[in-house]
Amino acid sequence: MGENQRTLLGKQPVRILMLDFSPPFTVEVGEDVCDTLENLFSLACNLSGPSRIPFFSLMVLNNYPEVLLPFSYVRNNYQRIQIALSEVRSLIQDCTGNRPTPCYYQGLAEACSQYRRQLQSSFQGGTFHQLEILVVTCQRPHTVQKQVETALTTLDTENLKRIQLLCISNVGVLSLDDIGNSQSSASSENSSNNSVTNTGLVEVINLEPDVLCLQNIFSGWLVDSGTDSEHLHLILPPVLDSNVPLVVKCDLHERVLQPAQLPFYNQFTLHCDSSAMKMVFPSTSKAMGMSVPIYKLQITGLVPLTTICDSLVFGMPMIAQPTSCWKIDWDDLEKNQQLFKSFCHTLSIKEQAAIAHSLPSDNITKSRTGHHPSLQPSGHFVLVPSSNCTLLVKSIAVQELMLPYSAGNQEEEVDQEFVDIVAESLDQLEITDTYNPLNYSSNLYESLKNIGKKPVSQRQQKRPLDENTTVYTNKMVTTKSNKQPKRTSVVEISPQHDIEPADTPLGKRLLNKTAGKTPRRMLYTASHNKFLPEDASAPEQSANVQTFRSGGTMKTKTPVSFPTSL
Template identity: 35%
Template sequence: MHQGHGAIQGPLSPAHVWRQPPRLLIVDAALPSWARVCSNLCEALQNFFSLACSLGGPIRMPLFSMYVVQSQHECILPFVQVKGNFVRLQACISELRLLPREGICQAQRSCLNLAVQDGLQQFKQYSRHVMASTAPRSPSVEITVLTCQSGKEIVKQLEGELQDTDMVSLRRLQVTEISKGDVLESKDSPWHSQAPIEELSPDECSILGTDIDLQIIENDPVSIESFFKAWLQDNGTDQEHLHLLLPSQCFSNFSSPRAEPMCLKCDLQERLLNPALLPGTAESPRGDLSSFYQMAPQSAASCYRLRVIKALESRGVCESVTYGLPLIIRPTSCWQLDWDELETNQQHFHALCHSLQKRDWLLLAKREPSSPGPSQNGHTSTFYIIFPSSSLTMLVKAVATCELLLPSSFPLPPEDPPEHILRRVENTLDSLEVQSTYNPLQIKGHLYEHLRSILSKPQGLLAPGHELRPPRQVGRLHPNRARATVSPLPLVPTLAPSRAQKMPAAKKASLEPALLLSDDEQFF
């Protein structure tokens, strides 16, 4: 399977360096098709934001706004920070649920166009008045139009109506069509053999500097939720994420010993969300299987119970869906057991390892609650994969469930690589020293020296040129000042330069929102 796709921890962890753009969602709630997607969409949004608002670590989704379009366009959520605003997001989803689902609504043809323009205007003003001192670079927004209508027709409509719109602050415009349920399944459908994301040709998309992506998803909560989960991943192509350096000794015929190594430029992609970043999960410090060493005093209540529920073929388990620190399982040596019981237990353990290796099987186990009761509501379930070994031990690792998975695909290469490239890489690999096993005792990370250098520094001394200062109080507001947000604004037509110069100052001021923001407000 796909070895080596597991989440990378430490300095290379994507969560430490990746940042997603602000996002604007425009929901096309055209009747009568809105009735068949409303419940699934609201359920998917609620699940997604429960994850996005709970994730610890660096912010993955800084800002979010939502528009809804029926007979007219309406902003039901101005740009807000996602983290810490779950109540507002829930209220926004409740408004979606209350939209009319019956009847026929004659929507204005330009409603989607107006929603895009209004959203861009709101983002520009938010950026100018709120993000000016916090954004590391000129911000841009991604706009997604979620529709039940024909995606191709919506794309053509938008690309025709947005010709003269200023797209400088737009990073990407995407139209996502929720299918009627038979588009992706019918073998006779032209979409059946196509990828979920369709890129239009340059002739079909003529918006200057902007490409419109068209995507079709199925009308069920899991598919819609998976679409939103992609917002938590880094899909940017501004720079590669990783350089993999291979030795260059194989080129010694035409290079010096100090020649630059072969560099493979790679991207990193997370396979699943780290449960440690989610509060209250079974993998929190008190629930993680690896924390049993820290539990004191030891008692019968601290004994973990794993119930084997299935056997799995070893080739059918992808390593990318396992996570956390692995633990070694071995037969117990508890002195409170008599000798016969210890020996029988060890023999059964040995037989299990032998049988699993002979069958090439793994075991799927579920952790049982330490204190079983009539109701286990509110407790999450954790599953583990158990790997046999040739020694009298087994390995256990936590395995992901559907709630943690992020969308991913592993396309097969279309053909073998070119012969000269393949020969070059094989020569590079032949130059590597090969060991049959990995011995950590032979690898030193200079951790001891680092710790000693920290412990040896005198405590309380400052570097030259520094002086003690009182700690800065961040985020304090003036007593009579409240945080302001950018409210939805009506579209203002672009004025000709001659008219703008003749307009009175008071008239110009009325076109701009009055934002009462204090200088020390912290929005990030």
């Protein structure tokens, strides 16, 4: 792969989830975890494109580790994952009355050995070469972390990326000791890392028993975790004392999943021309005969304009204005225009935007999977008013499409030296009062015109007369086989002729080109004597005598003469 390319989702790790049922693990926590996993894999199994979760395994830590789902492909494997989660629910009910002891060492050893076995058989050429383990427990973070780090000292961690300890706190009634230990776990984490492993493989996450918090953790599995290459280059003008452009390298992070990769893309976007948005129609007649639904948006709330984050808005923006349908009665049409203008005017005065969700269409079409859906998702939209009494309608993200994002540490001070360099580069750019799209071109027209156009081949130039000429002759060619020699066509190149003056007679030219031999053409261009008297043709017979060489002997042949009268 070239240095200007990068692998898409090529470093996604293999993940295994370990559930610790030891107290104070409750049925409610187990149900929340199972519901979150079902929601996650319903997305991961139906997302088109490269697999974001290539392999997944599920293990339960009871008195001994029990593998409910060995490493399996996630794509098109939702039913098998759902069966494994249903087994987890039944095991939770059985373990509530017991008090199983956690077996972290046995579980980690089984996970590593299972990964090594699968690495030698199933994984594709070492593409997914790292293992990531997530342990969900309700134990004290400090206690779990110490046991895990102790187990890592005797295990092979070559292909281990990290171990996340998801410690769910505030389950039931905690004692003061539990609260103190939970608060001190963060401070003791660094000291224990330095003293035991010094590798930074263990990461402790304290979490409340909430479905949204769990979803934020598990949705991180859908994010591209590759760090082998940067994603974006920002090229700025060079600084005055250098001719090299100033390049700023960036990474791109998805904020929202692309609904176009899901079966129900039409429910999250609005289209004026076609709800199906087919890239290629089967025929022109069928494309013109398509019918599209009339969208219905239910206004559900208002939000201030300043609180809408642009990273949550996606899709093609549409402009809404009062309808001019001629089928509507004139009075109703005028009333509708006044209602629309009043709605826009009120939102503009209050500096608010309206939030709406789509209502199901009366004509339910088949989904991309071919099944007739009995339940369709409901996309959400934001309606932004403008000063000319129109509405800007844009799709906005919802809970299921959100991806976690961490902005990092923003408290670090910026070095003034680099600030001066960037400011000097930006001073060379032109400042415009507003963005006018008519002043910017993308060369789309020229690119579209060039589609399917074949390069014009150069015509073969006519060779000059003095160039070597290819002559096809029949010669006897003998091969190494025992067969009789065959007469085949062999290509020979005649020698190059001398340049002749323009006034050279035709007969002399023919003699020069045939190396002095009488060409066959002379038999037809020479004057024939059969129509001349015998006396008159006699002097010319000697001149017209043709000499032929046949079988090594010279033979002469005189043209036949005819009598003058019959």
